[in-house]
Amino acid sequence: MTQSRTEPNYRGQEIHNPHLDPNKPYALAGLLVVDLTHVLSGPTCTRMLADAGARVIHVERKGSGDDTRSMGPYLADGSSEYFRIANAGKESISLDFKDPDDFALLKRMIAKADVVVENFRPGVMARLGLDPEELVKEYPRLIVASISGFGQYGPMSKQAAYDTIVQALSGIMDATGSQDGPATRVGTSISDIVAGIMGYAAITTALVARERTGQGTTVDVAMLDTTFSLMAQDLMTALGPHQIPHRIGNRHPYMYPFDTFACQDQPLAICCGNDHLWSLLCNALGHPEWIDQANFKTNDLREANWQAVKDALEGVLKSDLAENWRDKLEAAGVPVGIVLNVDQTRRLPQIIERGMVKALPDGREVIGTPMKFSTWNSWGAKVDSPQLDAQGKAIRQEFS
Amino acid sequence: MTQSRTEPNYRGQEIHNPHLDPNKPYALAGLLVVDLTHVLSGPTCTRMLADAGARVIHVERKGSGDDTRSMGPYLADGSSEYFRIANAGKESISLDFKDPDDFALLKRMIAKADVVVENFRPGVMARLGLDPEELVKEYPRLIVASISGFGQYGPMSKQAAYDTIVQALSGIMDATGSQDGPATRVGTSISDIVAGIMGYAAITTALVARERTGQGTTVDVAMLDTTFSLMAQDLMTALGPHQIPHRIGNRHPYMYPFDTFACQDQPLAICCGNDHLWSLLCNALGHPEWIDQANFKTNDLREANWQAVKDALEGVLKSDLAENWRDKLEAAGVPVGIVLNVDQTRRLPQIIERGMVKALPDGREVIGTPMKFSTWNSWGAKVDSPQLDAQGKAIRQEFS
Structure with a gap:
């Protein structure tokens, strides 16, 4: 990798650009999210909740915290850029779920929460004493969202899912690449990230329903379902005329050039x-x-x-x-x-004016939010990702 | 393309599988969407609204209707599978916006709507007399969502955007492919489709806020912003250590095998x-x-x-x-x-059990919804995409 040239100045966009006015109220202000997620699909979902103004408390494992804290790339101060990109705008508390006091605290937090989000392997929440269906019975207005590789039920539900495996199974890898070349992985963790976005969409859908009816629900979003649903054009071929689609490189199937x-x-x-x-x-x-x-x-x-x-x-x-x-x-x-x-x-004036890269008060830069509103805040969360347990003491007091 | 083998039976999943119970209430029941979209990004968004139970009236151009009605692949009866995949669950009325009676009808529909969605090029809505900001002033509870290539403002906002162009500009094409090979288009219209999903997420976010405050808003979602936001890993490299990422084929950057x-x-x-x-x-x-x-x-x-x-x-x-x-x-x-x-x-038992392919009453098959709830309907819309103006007469009466 080579060093890039002059850095663009991302600072101050939110002050000079009325579209990004950071003082506008947030669409999801007043909502509390207990975030039990880790790595990428779940944290992408909860970062969107934070950008829309919900208060997101990221509950991390005592000791090492979210796995991505020890994944590169790292900055000079030893912090993980991976963790930063996925966790800007959240609070952090570290808990030991097996410690009865910590577990009781977690339950008190959940009792006051609007949304719980998790991306453990199906079955783990139940083993922890946090079965999603049971939680919704206990707190009928609660939304408990699970993001997983294959979903909470079905013959593959317990299998290990990594982004590469889901890309392979979903058809997107077979569809990508030149006609004579190999099936090609999409060059970003599309299955993780789009599942995170779909998880967010399902949670906000459930929140609309709860505001209108008072009823909570579980949410079950799978990486495989979501990636499969992106394959619209190939599915037009496979479902309608029952033909097998083949990849064709960068060309359009029906138009040229x-x-x-x-x-x-x-x-x-x-x-x-x-x-x-x-x-x-x-x-x-x-x-x-x-x-x-x-x-x-x-x-x-x-x-x-x-x-x-x-x-x-x-x-x-x-x-x-x-x-x-x-x-x-x-x-x-x-x-x-x-x-x-x-x-x-990231240097395009269009990207900068849209606030799609955001300079945080400490100078760090993160991805902006693609949801732009006239009435609501379109700048997103204003603080950097938290140090492990940064808000732990305050949260323990608040929910004591 | 070669003919594929025995067809799986998608019928009856919703009857035998309690997770897909088609009689559950819908999360967005009672909401009215006026759908002014065409082709792919907008219709993907409004199909999700229909799957979540909103009533979606697809307003199509008098004469030929949505462009995709005349795009392949076609079935034996001459209908477009493209249109079907993107428009299941909607109603259709065809209108001539320049006809004062039709325009007045459209305004009466909008007056009763919760959400208007459009994906014209920025500026077209204003020329039609439907400027989004003005509509929200006129109907303060209304949500008017615009999906476009580059967004409603900024130096590129008026440029033509096709999925391939946005994929090129976003960095996703450069990130995809082998280290020594060419930049590769993702083998589905990812920029269109994910912008549709993000449009849906932004609309439901705005609906949550409206239910809590009574205030509507415009929504401005861009294909470029959305695709750029998918590039999380490469942006960790570009933003944190300020290095230029390079594509590496199907490998993981830090783990092997x-x-x-x-x-x-x-x-x-x-x-x-x-x-x-x-x-x-x-x-x-x-x-x-x-x-x-x-x-x-x-x-x-x-x-x-x-x-x-x-x-x-x-x-x-x-x-x-x-x-x-x-x-x-x-x-x-x-x-x-x-x-x-x-x-x-599409033949995986997991995909079939999750209802990710759905057989409609007329026997046609469409993509299912990846948003699964315990309280709310997870089967999605129950009717096929409409014939042009299929509900036109009834809608004209209803909003007379």
Whole structure:
């Protein structure tokens, strides 16, 4: 890994930009979440709850705390950036669930909570004396949300689930990569993270119902269900016409050119879904003769001869930098986008203005919230991830 | 594409499985959604609203309706499977927004609605006389949600956004693929679909706040913000230590073996994050001598020599089918998963028992809902996607 250049200044966006006004009230203000999660899927869900203004108390294992506290990358002070990214905005208390006093404290916290979130393997909560169904019986307004690999029931429910295994089983890995190449893992823990988002969606759904009826519920969200539900296009093929979909690299299945193309430096995505955009592209590349060329002139012909189209386009595009082509094609009205790495993405003025990277008061930077409201706070949580047991003493007093 | 084998029977799951009891009340029962969306991101959001029990009226353009009605794949009766997958559970009315009577009807529907959802390009709603901020001023309890490529403000907000372009700009494409290979598009329209899910999450968040305060709001969710927020691991590298992340294929950045491996037929994902699991794997493969081999014996050594580990494992794994290895390794306690295509995934008993494919009364099959509740309906919408204007006459009467 190479060191990147000048750092953008993420500070002060929330002061100068009325869309991000940090003094607006929070949508979930006044709600208390007891967070029994660890690693990634669960903490992603509870970080969203914190960003929306709920008070999130992250209950961590006595001693070492959340596993990610001892996972890299680490900063100079020895703290884990992994833990920070997933836990900004939360409070921390460390408890020993086997200590009767600690367990009693936990139960008092749950008694006052609106939401409990956990991502243990199914069955562990019951063994801890915290069976979700029983908790909802005991506290009928409570929402107890479980995020797991395969769900709380079914033949696979007790199996070990890691993001890579769920990506493999869900079909998303088989769908990703070039036609002749291997099945390819999505380059982020998509199954963990989207399960966290779906867990959040299910919890807020349950909160709407509780506000309207007074009734709590358990919530059961699985990484496999969620990743499977992302496979919409391939499922159109598999469920409707009962055909087996095959991966096709970066191309669109029905439109061309709708792909990535090599330039002198970086690849460029170009998306022309109709003849009009195709003609704009040909003119901008200085090849108006392609517009009506026999093998290029309709979308069906371009799709059938996509490799020839790609070769022709790249023959021209390789003469200049992606950035220059981006500017030229954009000016010509052609939909384009450079294939950026996320270090470039985080520098886009659009990302900065949207508050998608957030500088916290201690100077640390975390991911912003993609939920933007006019009435409610869209800046999200204002404090860094907590030291282990940082609020332990205060919380013990409060729930004594 | 090849024809697949015997069809699994998705019928009756909701009758035999108490978890999917279709007679349970819906979490969002009683809420009215006016759905002005088209194609994929918006319809994904409103399909989730329909699955959670809101009444969703899909307002379609007079004449041709939602663009996806004329996008493949098509069934024998000429209907679009694309439209079906994205629109099950909704009602349809077709309107001409420029016709004063139709526009007045739309305004009467909005006056009674809880939520309006749209995914036009920013600025179009205002030109139609439906500026989101103005609508919330007029109906202070209303939630008006906009899903767009780049968001409602910022320097890129007016640019054309297709899933491929947003994937390119977000960093997810650069992160996906082998170290030496090209940046790779995720093999599903992840930027569209996750923006739809995030739109749903933001709407339910706004509904919680409205139930508690009486106040509505606009909601502004962008495909770029949402996809960027999925890049958690790479952002740990880019934000914390300020390094530039690079794609590494199917491997885990810090653990090995945690990758996919070629068997005789299909690849198999194997995830051994510690020495104990490594020893179980070596024994199960009949190579106990690897456990303490000088270049394999710790995770750091295996990570440094990952190609040698991979070659050694594949040397054995290629002698048998992935399914047989899956059974053997599972029995030995090693976390594994076959790399399935989604046509295989949809046949997993786990997927069927979880109701993740749903047979509708007309026999058509659609994606189930990944939000499972004990108190609320977890089966989702019970009717197929509507014919264009199917409920038009009844809706015109109701809102006359």
